[in-house]
Structures are given as structure tokens and as C-alpha cells.
Amino acid sequence: MSNTILLICSYEICAGHRLYRDDWSLQKNQQVYGKCANTHGHQYKMELTLEGPISTETGMLLNAHDVEALVRPFIDQYFDHKYLNDDVPFFKTHQPTAEWICVWVFDELKNKFPKPATLKKVRIYETHDIAAQYPA
Numbered sequence: 001m002s003n004t005i006l007l008i009c010s011y012e013i014c015a016g017h018r019l020y021r022d023d024w025s026l027q028k029n030q031q032v033y034g035k036c037a038n039t040h041g042h043q044y045k046m047e048l049t050l051e052g053p054i055s056t057e058t059g060m061l062l063n064a065h066d067v068e069a070l071v072r073p074f075i076d077q078y079f080d081h082k083y084l085n086d087d088v089p090f091f092k093t094h095q096p097t098a099e100w101i102c103v104w105v106f107d108e109l110k111n112k113f114p115k116p117a118t119l120k121k122v123r124i125y126e127t128h129d130i131a132a133q134y135p136a
Contacts, residue, residue, distance in 0.1 A: 003054040006120065007061045008047055009068075011075060016041035017084040017096040039083075044098075045125035046075075046105065052117040062117050070112050078108070098126040102134035 019033040029037040052061045084096035094100045106122045125131040
């Protein structure tokens with residue numbers, strides 16, 4: 001019997017952004033990005049999926065409090081109640097789409113968890129019914 005488990009940790013995050021390219025006209029930005037060409041915010045939901053063995057000693061992959069202690073400072077510093085376009089250096093060169101947010105979060109957190117746990121994927125819900133996931 002395999003004791004590998006997926007642990008899914010969810011976080012609600014409020015953040016603002018604007019999808020807009022300065023090298024495009026206002027009309028092209030509105031055509032491509034629609035309402036998202038205007039500054040606006042989302043109540044994002046972020047899911048982190050961690051994978052690893054269930055500890056025979058604790059019965060857990062990781063203690064949820066330990067995961068929170070690793071993830072919450074990152075969320076508070078870079079994501080929650082931030083204007084992503086200005087407050088996060090990565091989004092000065094990348095559109096703050098759900099897709100790029102996934103890549104950014106994954107790259108920032110992939111080495112933060114103690115072994116043998118590994119970050120397998122990040123899913124960002126921009127709305128209740130639209131999400132992006134990385135890796136795909």
C-alpha cells in the first residue's frame with residue numbers, strides 16, 4: 001500500500017491588478033482584455049498541492065500550522081491587498097493574469113517546504129468559475 005498523499009491548502013486573497021500593455025492603444029487593450037483593461041480587484045482563491053509520504057510518526061505529510069507559517073508571510077508580503085502591477089516586481093514585466101500568477105507563486109514557493117514534501121501544483125481561481133493551474 002502506497003502512503004503517498006496530496007495535501008491541498010487553500011487561501012483567500014484580495015488583490016488588484018490591471019491587464020494592459022502600454023505599447024497597445026486603449027482600443028486594442030479593451031478588445032483583448034475587456035473590462036480587465038481597467039484597474040480592478042479579485043477575491044482570489046489560491047490552492048497549493050503538496051505531495052509526499054504520510055509520516056508513520058505523525059500521520060501527516062506536514063502539519064497544517066507549519067504550512068501556514070511558511071505560506072502566510074509570502075501572501076502577506078507579496079499578494080494580499082496588493083496592487084500586483086506595482087507591488088510585485090515580477091508583474092512589472094509580466095501581465096498579472098491568473099496564468100502568470102500561478103507560475104510566479106509556484107516558482108516562489110517550490111523550495112520552501114521541508115522534505116519529503118514537494119509542491120506539485122498551484123491553482124489560482126480568479127473568479128469562482130475560472131482558474132489556472134501550474135504546472136499544467
